[in-house]
Amino acid sequence: xxxxxxxxxxxxxxxxxxxxxxxxxxxxxxxxxxxxxxxxxxxxxxxxxxxxxxxxxxxxxxxxxxxxxxxxxxxxxxxxxxxxxxxxxxxxxxxxxxxxxxxxxxxxxxxxxxxxxxxxxxxxxxxxxxxxxxxxxxxxxxxxxxxxxxxxxxxxxxxxxxxxxx
Amino acid sequence: xxxxxxxxxxxxxxxxxxxxxxxxxxxxxxxxxxxxxxxxxxxxxxxxxxxxxxxxxxxxxxxxxxxxxxxxxxxxxxxxxxxxxxxxxxxxxxxxxxxxxxxxxxxxxxxxxxxxxxxxxxxxxxxxxxxxxxxxxx
Numbered sequence: 001x002x003x004x005x006x007x008x009x010x011x012x013x014x015x016x017x018x019x020x021x022x023x024x025x026x027x028x029x030x031x032x033x034x035x036x037x038x039x040x041x042x043x044x045x046x047x048x049x050x051x052x053x054x055x056x057x058x059x060x061x062x063x064x065x066x067x068x069x070x071x072x073x074x075x076x077x078x079x080x081x082x083x084x085x086x087x088x089x090x091x092x093x094x095x096x097x098x099x100x101x102x103x104x105x106x107x108x109x110x111x112x113x114x115x116x117x118x119x120x121x122x123x124x125x126x127x128x129x130x131x132x133x134x135x136x137x138x139x140x141x142x143x144x145x146x147x148x149x150x151x152x153x154x155x156x157x158x159x160x161x162x163x164x165x166x
Numbered sequence: 167x168x169x170x171x172x173x174x175x176x177x178x179x180x181x182x183x184x185x186x187x188x189x190x191x192x193x194x195x196x197x198x199x200x201x202x203x204x205x206x207x208x209x210x211x212x213x214x215x216x217x218x219x220x221x222x223x224x225x226x227x228x229x230x231x232x233x234x235x236x237x238x239x240x241x242x243x244x245x246x247x248x249x250x251x252x253x254x255x256x257x258x259x260x261x262x263x264x265x266x267x268x269x270x271x272x273x274x275x276x277x278x279x280x281x282x283x284x285x286x287x288x289x290x291x292x293x294x295x296x297x298x299x300x301x302x303x304x
Contacts, residue, residue, distance in 0.1 A: 112282040115259040116299055119249070144213060147223045149299045151230050152281040156196070159224050 027051065027080025035079040039071040044088060046072075051082035058091045065090055105130060109153055116149035123162070135161040169197035169227055176215045183208045185232065200231040206302040209234045233281060236303035240275045242286060244268065245302045253294035257283030265292030272304065 029048040036046045036053050041064060045057040053072055059065050069086040105127050113132050117123050123136035123146065132155050134146065143162065150157045169192055170177065180188055180201065185208070188201035203209040209232060216230055217223055236242065244251045244267045251269075254261030257279045267273050267288050276285040276293060284301055287293040 111258055111260070115297060116282065118259060119246075140217075143222065144217060145299060147216075148213060149282070152233070152298060154229075154231060154281065156229070157226060159222065159226070162222075162224075164222070 027078070029080075032080040035075055036072045036081060039075065040068045044068045051080050052085065053081050053083070054085040054087060056087045056089075058089050060091070060093050062090055064088075105132070105155065109155060112153040113150065113155055116153065117146060120146065122165075128158075131156045131158050133158045133161070137163045137165045139165050168192070173197055173199075173216075173219060173228060176212060176219060179215060180212060180232075183211075185212075186235065196227050196229050198229045198231070202233050202235050204235050206234055206304070231281070233278075234303045236275050236278070238275055238277055241272050241304045242275050242284075242301040243304050244271045244273060244300060246300045251296050251300050253286065253288070253292055253296050255294055257285075257295040261295065264294040265290075267292075267296065273301070275301075275303075 029050065032048040032051055032053065033046050036048065036055075040046060040055065041059065043057050043059055044055055047054045047056070055068055055072065059068065065086065065088045068088060069084050072081055072084050075081050110127055110132075113125055113127075117125055117134075120138065120142050123134055123138055123142070126133045126135075132150060134157060138146065143159075143164075146162075147157070147159075170190070177190060177199070180199065180203075183204065185201040185203050189199070191198045203212065212230065212232060216228060220228060246269050248269050250266040251271075252259075252263045253265035253267060255264050256262075265288060267286070271288065273286045273288050273296075276287050278284050278298070279295060282298055283295045284298045285294065286296050286301065
């Protein structure tokens with residue numbers, strides 16, 4: 001092989017090798033930040049120093065934390081990302097509000113309560129804005145039924161005037 | 167004493183019974199407990215504990231929205247005191263009575279329409295809505 005041909009070839013290769021990192025280091029941190037922010041989910045904060053991307057903030061689970069990191073790492077070389085530090089915190093979402101109570105007693109719910117006590121003698125029900133108020137005298141067994149029925153209908157109750165049958 | 171402490175034995179029992187989707191949350195001065203018990207016996211046991219912990223269940227500090235596992239096709243026993251259970255055309259006592267199930271009769275669950283009314287079918291083929299309080303999954 002002719003050395004004259006190899007030397008320029010080596011020079012070109014060397015030039016490329018030198019140029020590549022210098023090219024990416026030229027991407028301003030602000031641009032890197034914009035590039036990274038475009039691919040992470042809301043709630044994740046991006047900070048960049050010398051091409052090193054630090055992720056922080058809060059996500060709901062480990063999968064979201066990992067996918068944010070992967071998304072930034074998968075950006076192409078031109079984006080200027082050198083490496084990723086993943087400081088995202090995983091905070092599970094708060095539990096949904098309890099489903100076991102109806103706050104406003106609509107007509108349908110009131111009907112359910114009245115349907116339920118229809119066959120229980122000696123008990124009457126009236127309704128306040130958010131409670132069924134029961135009055136009368138009941139046996140222990142019927143009291144249990146009433147409470148179960150109210151729970152099923154998701155209705156808060158006031159049974160202070162519901163007396164035990166003697 | 168927090169409500170979770172007050173009802174600790176009940177909550178432990180629910181966990182030990184394997185109540186499905188058990189959720190416990192304290193909100194608005196009441197403890198909200200929901201989930202699905204595996205059997206009528208478990209359900210009754212939890213309610214008995216409630217009535218022992220809170221005499222007459224009068225404090226209004228526990229909302230125990232526990233139902234009993236029952237899928238469509240499950241057998242249900244009619245648990246009225248002694249009378250027939252009305253089967254109605256719509257899930258309300260406003261509905262026309264389309265059939266009756268006798269005390270202690272076993273019927274089939276068609277669907278849990280809501281927590282208060284279930285659609286059932288009798289052995290005689292009558293189908294309609296009955297008040298869930300009087301139906302116990304077997």
